[in-house]
Amino acid sequence: MFFSFDGTDGVGKSTQMERFCDALRTRGHDVAACRDPGSTPLGENVRQILLGSGPETPIGRRSEMLLYMAARAQLVEEIILPALAAGKIVVSDRFLLANIVYQGHAGGLDIAEIRQIGNVATTGAEPDLTFLLDMTAEAAGARISRQLDRMEQQGDEFRQLLRTGFLAEARRDPDRIVVIDADQSVEAVHAEILAAAEKVLSAT
Numbered sequence: 077m078f079f080s081f082d083g084t085d086g087v088g089k090s091t092q093m094e095r096f097c098d099a100l101r102t103r104g105h106d107v108a109a110c111r112d113p114g115s116t117p118l119g120e121n122v123r124q125i126l127l128g129s130g131p132e133t134p135i136g137r138r139s140e141m142l143l144y145m146a147a148r149a150q151l152v153e154e155i156i157l158p159a160l161a162a163g164k165i166v167v168s169d170r171f172l173l174a175n176i177v178y179q180g181h182a183g184g185l186d187i188a189e190i191r192q193i194g195n196v197a198t199t200g201a202e203p204d205l206t207f208l209l210d211m212t213a214e215a216a217g218a219r220i221s222r223q224l225d226r227m228e229q230q231g232d233e234f235r236q237l238l239r240t241g242f243l244a245e246a247r248r249d250p251d252r253i254v255v256i257d258a259d260q261s262v263e264a265v266h267a268e269i270l271a272a273a274e275k276v277l278s279a280t
Contacts, residue, residue, distance in 0.1 A: 077280060078160060078201070079273065080112075080171040083209035084238045086216035087258040088265065089169055092209065095266045096273070097167050108159035111169040113147035116154045122147040127226050135226075141179040141190060145197040148172065152198050160201075171203055173245060173253070181241025182234055205276045207269050208246050209258035213239050216258075 079096070081089045093109070100107050113123040122143050129135060135143070148171070159166050172194040180187040213235040246253040254272045258265055 077277065078156070078166045078168070078203045079276075080168040080173070080203040080206045081209065082170050082173050082177075082206055083242060083258065084211075084213065084216045084235055086219040087209040087211055088219075088262070089209055091262060092207070092258075092265055092269060093167060093169055095262070096207075096269055099266075099270060100165055100167070106162075106164045108155065108164045108166050109168075110151060110155050110166070112151055112171050112174070113144055114151075116147075116150045118150045119147040129226055137179050137183045137185055140183070141175055141185060141193070144175050144179075145193055148175075148194075149197040152201050156201055157199075168203070171206070172198060173206055173208075173242075176245060177238055177241040181244065182237035203252065205273065206253045207272065208242055208253050208255050209265070210239065210243065210255050211257070211259040 081093045081096075083089055097107050097109050111123075113119045113126060125133070126135070126140065126143055126147075151168075156166050156168070172191075175194060176187055176190050179185045180190045213232060216235065216239075243255065246255050256265060256268050256272070260268075
């Protein structure tokens with residue numbers, strides 16, 4: 077079983093993913109948690125380039141997308157597929173959906189092309205269910221109190237395009253992407269996530 081969390085920055089993905097993994101482990105499941113990009117030596121190095129680079133290292137949208145794909149290919153090969161083969165539940169902080177939205181819907185690249193490249197990078201691996209944590213762009217932006225990374229520095233208009241793109245993808249594939257209202261208490265959001273996950277887990 078493979079779950080992922082996604083949404084604009086500031087919606088509480090990290091908090092909810094940690095609570096979700098803890099809940100799964102409490103129920104006796106063996107969980108492999110990862111982040112995309114990251115969780116492998118290559119992925120962490122690529123993550124630093126993508127998120128930590130300053131204006132002295134310009135990164136075009138196509139290069140940006142391909143760097144994410146390279147990190148994801150390594151993540152799938154090194155962590156996700158072996159964990160699934162071992163019967164573990166994989167939970168990832170972002171996956172291919174993020175590329176489709178960030179570089180496609182918001183960044184202007186061809187979405188069908190991103191899907192094709194993504195299929196090569198992931199060898200077809202995809203989450204059984206993605207929790208899309210959603211709130212207004214303004215509310216999400218106001219929640220970020222730390223220093224912004226390179227992707228987060230692209231402003232409110234970009235953040236609104238992201239939200240619109242995420243919701244469009246959820247409408248396109250409602251069986252695999254469940255929209256969770258993130259503008260609630262942490263406990264209420266967690267309860268909605270568990271309820272959505274239970275439907276998938278009980279069907280296996």
